[in-house]
Amino acid sequence: MNLILLGPPGAGKGTQSQRLEKKYGTIQLSTGDMLRAAVRSGSELGQRADAIMKAGQLVPDEVMIEMISERIDQPDCAKGFILDGFPRTVPQAEALDAMLADKGLKLDHVIEMKVDGPALVTRVTGRFTCAKCGTGYHDSFNPPKVAGVCDNCGSTEFTRRADDNAETFGKRLAAYERDTAPILPYYREHGVLKQVDGMAEIDEVTRQLEAIIG
Numbered sequence: 001m002n003l004i005l006l007g008p009p010g011a012g013k014g015t016q017s018q019r020l021e022k023k024y025g026t027i028q029l030s031t032g033d034m035l036r037a038a039v040r041s042g043s044e045l046g047q048r049a050d051a052i053m054k055a056g057q058l059v060p061d062e063v064m065i066e067m068i069s070e071r072i073d074q075p076d077c078a079k080g081f082i083l084d085g086f087p088r089t090v091p092q093a094e095a096l097d098a099m100l101a102d103k104g105l106k107l108d109h110v111i112e113m114k115v116d117g118p119a120l121v122t123r124v125t126g127r128f129t130c131a132k133c134g135t136g137y138h139d140s141f142n143p144p145k146v147a148g149v150c151d152n153c154g155s156t157e158f159t160r161r162a163d164d165n166a167e168t169f170g171k172r173l174a175a176y177e178r179d180t181a182p183i184l185p186y187y188r189e190h191g192v193l194k195q196v197d198g199m200a201e202i203d204e205v206t207r208q209l210e211a212i213i214g
């Protein structure tokens with residue numbers, strides 16, 4: 001099963017991908033996580049991406065298309081994948097269609113997670129992540145069961161993203177509306193677009209996704 005979760009920054013794509021990965025064994029492919037790993041590694045790409053991400057802008061299409069194409073070829077994607085953060089522009093969506101056709105793969109579902117702007121900023125400014133296993137949390141909406149301890153791996157170290165501040169968030173949301181929202185009609189025309197209510201509680205969003213996936 002191959003799916004795309006689409007939605008603005010803070011919609012819950014990462015949170016739900018992690019849950020679906022556990023349940024269905026389909027790998028979460030987060031282009032944001034891949035870029036942050038490149039930044040940490042200090043590679044040439046990482047250095048370039050760092051400035052772009054801090055400015056709330058998009059990394060060039062050709063870089064992202066190559067990154068995702070190579071990633072899909074890895075053996076751990078054989079059971080399927082959940083794209084989280086890709087495609088983010090119409091050219092990326094078109095390139096994805098072409099590359100999947102080349103690889104003999106297809107998309108089963110493209111699911112839009114709808115969330116209001118004011119809720120999004122509260123979500124991203126309260127977001128943090130386990131430094132060891134990457135499990136996502138929120139200060140108020142999704143804290144670890146034991147404060148300061150990761151539910152998944154027991155680690156006590158967490159990180160916050162440099163771009164999860166109100167100012168950069170505003171630029172990222174603008175980029176979403178300008179460059180990413182036009183993907184929605186593209187998939188609607190192809191008859192694969194579905195929606196869930198991203199404003200609902202985390203468990204309820206998971207139920208809605210499972211109802212679509214079956």
Ligand code: ADP
Binds near residue numbers: 008056
């Ligand atoms: P969020 O989960 O808040 O939507 P991501 O972690 O997906 O954010 O992305 C963080 C940043 O990484 C983006 O603001 C952008 O700079 C860059 N990025 C991630 N995926 C893409 C992509 N497919 N195309 C271009 N830039 C990307």
Ligand code: ADP
Binds near residue numbers: 013014139
């Ligand atoms: P995205 O990957 O779309 O940028 P995340 O999954 O990282 O979004 O979620 C953003 C923040 O909001 C995280 O701190 C997460 O714990 C929290 N969150 C996710 N889904 C919900 C929800 N349905 N209700 C409230 N908070 C949520």
Ligand code: ZN
Binds near residue numbers: 134135150151152
């Ligand atoms: Zn952890």
